Amino acid sequence: MKRGGNKKFRRASKSTAKEDDDEDEYRVVFHRKRKETYHQYQIVGRRVPTEQEPTPQVYRMKLWALDATRARSKFWYFLSRLRKVKKANGQIIACNEIFEKDDTTVKNYGVWIRYQSRVGFHNAYKEYRETTMNAAVDALYTEMASRHRVRSHALQIIKIAEVANEDVRRENTRQFLADDVSFPVVRKTLRHDSKSQKTTFKYQRPNFAIL
Amino acid sequence: MVFCFLSVSRGESLSMSLVVVVVKSSGGERSMTFSARSWQRILTKTNIELGRVALVNLKADKLYGKLVVVVDLVDQNRVLVDAPGIKRCIINLKRLAITPIKLDTGRCPDAAALAAAHKGAAAEFAASKWGQKIARQSARKTLTDFDRFKVAIARSKRSAIVKKAMA
Numbered sequence: 001m002k003r004g005g006n007k008k009f010r011r012a013s014k015s016t017a018k019e020d021d022d023e024d025e026y027r028v029v030f031h032r033k034r035k036e037t038y039h040q041y042q043i044v045g046r047r048v049p050t051e052q053e054p055t056p057q058v059y060r061m062k063l064w065a066l067d068a069t070r071a072r073s074k075f076w077y078f079l080s081r082l083r084k085v086k087k088a089n090g091q092i093i094a095c096n097e098i099f100e101k102d103d104t105t106v107k108n109y110g111v112w113i114r115y116q117s118r119v120g121f122h123n124a125y126k127e128y129r130e131t132t133m134n135a136a137v138d139a140l141y142t143e144m145a146s147r148h149r150v151r152s153h154a155l156q157i158i159k160i161a162e163v164a165n166e167d168v169r170r171e172n173t174r175q176f177l178a179d180d181v182s183f184p185v186v187r188k189t190l191r192h193d194s195k196s197q198k199t200t201f202k203y204q205r206p207n208f209a210i211l
Numbered sequence: 212m213v214f215c216f217l218s219v220s221r222g223e224s225l226s227m228s229l230v231v232v233v234v235k236s237s238g239g240e241r242s243m244t245f246s247a248r249s250w251q252r253i254l255t256k257t258n259i260e261l262g263r264v265a266l267v268n269l270k271a272d273k274l275y276g277k278l279v280v281v282v283d284l285v286d287q288n289r290v291l292v293d294a295p296g297i298k299r300c301i302i303n304l305k306r307l308a309i310t311p312i313k314l315d316t317g318r319c320p321d322a323a324a325l326a327a328a329h330k331g332a333a334a335e336f337a338a339s340k341w342g343q344k345i346a347r348q349s350a351r352k353t354l355t356d357f358d359r360f361k362v363a364i365a366r367s368k369r370s371a372i373v374k375k376a377m378a
Contacts, residue, residue, distance in 0.1 A: 105319060130301075131291070182258040
């Protein structure tokens, strides 16, 4: 899979104009869109300094977004709601991505969120078991979209914290914490080795006997 | 997650037999039905647990063919796996073939303990029928055209001897 490629779809109808062009002209190439994942950013911003206010208050915010541009946008969205600063009269001093050091141990993450449903606004607390906070945020957005039909724009993360095993609140998280947990894998289906070998219908020998 | 085996209902033939399991948790009770084949897998002790050794069997995965150890449980579909020479990572259970081997490494063992335990597990797996089959298949794959020819000759010789003996 190529990164960042656009969908290239060319038809052979214009072939008369460029006969000498190589066969690349007629090839139909679909690039699958790369899965976007959430990243943690630190944004620092303030009002633009003026003569009346030469050293304005500096604000720092840590937030999750798909890329730095969207992170900056989110920063202005939140800041304009919290303080009397907006993009038109403000400036961004720094925008850095925060990388996590430990991505090889599974941790419990508690997420406090606020979201807008078709009825109104709700506050909620959710727990995820993941190796990184970014993965937990990814899982959060996916779960909220599927279970509650909450789109990403209607979801605000209030706080994320690592939760100690004894402070875990959700049974679904707690059940994997004990050392003696043992469960079977049921309904295991045979899988094709690669996408090219995928078939919608798989031949299977009939399972009956004529006596 | 507590598994409580309540009733076993058996049909007339083996292919019809079903096993009903009642799962008790703080959320209440619910029953699960298993086919004979699934139940056989449960009986052969290929449960997911800490220290369970598994083989990555999805070709598309970068760990394909690796014998890995379950070092932590993430959720009911994913586990954290480790093996000497790889970076500890989460893998979906759909990509794993579970072996009957279980190590006493517990949760997140250090690299030295894991390597020591993995050595024994690898030897045990290689000695098993399953491991022998994989070794045979990979040996077959490395054969050259001439090697394959030699195998064909050897086979025909062997079958000639067998035919003679059986005649």
